[in-house]
Amino acid sequence: MSDTFFRLDEKVAVVTGGGQGIGEAICRRLAAAGAKVGVLDLSAENAKRVADALHGQALVGDITKEADIERMFKEVESGLGPVDILVNNAGVASRAKRDLPIWELERADWEFVFNINVIGLVLCCKAVLPGMIARKYGRIVNVASVAGKEGNPRMGPYSASKAAVIALTKSLAKELSGTGNVTVNSISPAVIQTPILDQLDQKTIDYMISKIPMGRTGKPEEVAALIHYLVSAEASFTTGQCYDITGGRSVY
Numbered sequence: 001m002s003d004t005f006f007r008l009d010e011k012v013a014v015v016t017g018g019g020q021g022i023g024e025a026i027c028r029r030l031a032a033a034g035a036k037v038g039v040l041d042l043s044a045e046n047a048k049r050v051a052d053a054l055h056g057q058a059l060v061g062d063i064t065k066e067a068d069i070e071r072m073f074k075e076v077e078s079g080l081g082p083v084d085i086l087v088n089n090a091g092v093a094s095r096a097k098r099d100l101p102i103w104e105l106e107r108a109d110w111e112f113v114f115n116i117n118v119i120g121l122v123l124c125c126k127a128v129l130p131g132m133i134a135r136k137y138g139r140i141v142n143v144a145s146v147a148g149k150e151g152n153p154r155m156g157p158y159s160a161s162k163a164a165v166i167a168l169t170k171s172l173a174k175e176l177s178g179t180g181n182v183t184v185n186s187i188s189p190a191v192i193q194t195p196i197l198d199q200l201d202q203k204t205i206d207y208m209i210s211k212i213p214m215g216r217t218g219k220p221e222e223v224a225a226l227i228h229y230l231v232s233a234e235a236s237f238t239t240g241q242c243y244d245i246t247g248g249r250s251v252y
Contacts (some may be wrong), residue, residue, distance in 0.1 A: 006232040009034035012080045013231065014073070016063055016124060017090030019046025021194030022143065025220035026087055027054060029228050035085065038076040042090075056080075063090055063120030073127040082135065083128045085231045088121040088165075089143045093158050093199040102156045110157045117161035118168070125172065129182075136180025139231040142169050143223075144186045146246050154204055162188070166242050173240030183239035185230045190246035193217040214247035 013030045017023040019041030027050050031037045037056035040063070041047035047058035057079045061068030076083060095112040098105065121142060132138025147155055148162025169186040176182045191197070191208040209217060226245050229235055244250045 006228060006234060007034050008085070008232065011035045011084040012038070012076065012082060013085035013087065014038040014040055014059070014076055014083050014124075014128070015087045015089055016040045016120070018087075019043050019050055021196060022189075022192055022220045022223050023087075023089040024050050025224040026089060026227055027056065029221070029224035030085070030087075030231065031056060033228060033232075036080045038072075038080060038083075040072060040090070063124055064115045066123060069123045069127050077131075082131050084132070084137060085139045085141075086124060086128050087141045087143070087227060087231065088124055090120060091117045091143065091161075091196070093155065093196050095157075097199055097201065099154045099200050099204050101154055105156060110160075113157035113161050114164075117158070118164045121165060122168065129176075132182045133176070133179045136182070138182040139235070140172075140182075140184040141227050141230045142184070142186040143227075144169070144188045144242060146188045146190045146244060146250050149188055149242075149244075149250060152204070152208065155200075169242065170240045177239070181236055183230075183235060185235075185238060185240070186242045187223065187226055187230070188242055188244050188246070188250070189218055189223055190249045191217050192220060192223060194220060212247040212249045216247065218245060218247060 013035040015023050015026050018027045018039035027037050031054040038059050039047045039051040040059040044060040047060050051058040059072040061072045095109045142165050144165040145162040147159040148166050151159040173184040
């Protein structure tokens with residue numbers, strides 16, 4: 001019986017930002033559990049590399065553009081089938097290493113981060129929810145950050161955008177109550193060793209690691225393991241939650 005726990009056979013999953021880092025680890029984990037995976041990424045090269053390795057489907061486009069969203073989700077439905085699982089993982093830390101105090105930031109810094117981390121996430125949810133509601137089944141996991149709970153200095157746009165992701169998760173989960181077995185959860189990782197760290201200076205990275213009692217960055221595979229449970233059929237009574245994966249930084 002235990003061999004069937006958390007299996008995702010015949011489920012169709014789309015992972016945004018799936019071409020590298022945490023997203024790639026999520027794609028690999030879900031595929032290993034039997035899911036058919038759509039690897040959505042802005043980079044055609046990365047999306048194809050991961051999709052080819054997993055016998056999945058590469059979806060290339062910009063999640064901030066509604067035309068791209070419509071095209072990509074039509075492609076995955078045609079190629080793999082209706083989407084059962086959406087992992088909103090795509091995100092940015094800042095615009096061109098502009099991890100600056102708030103009074104030195106420009107409007108464009110805020111718009112760049114929010115358009116990807118919040119608006120793009122909402123557009124992806126809109127693309128899959130009508131189908132999930134009609135079929136009375138679906139799993140959505142939004143990747144937030146502990147910065148959205150505690151706020152990281154010199155990361156105002158990122159911290160605020162991830163706070164928005166947590167609140168949106170709770171709001172959407174409540175809107176979907178009573179529509180069937182459609183759940184929405186979020187996770188809040190601490191600093192994870194991925195290419196997104198290239199957007200930050202070492203001082204900011206050192207600050208984040210100093211807050212982690214385990215004294216290290218997390219691994220993408222550790223994040224993927226948590227998401228695996230949340231997108232499984234077994235997580236049927238879990239919705240509207242934000243799960244920390246922070247090496248002990250946050251315990252609330």
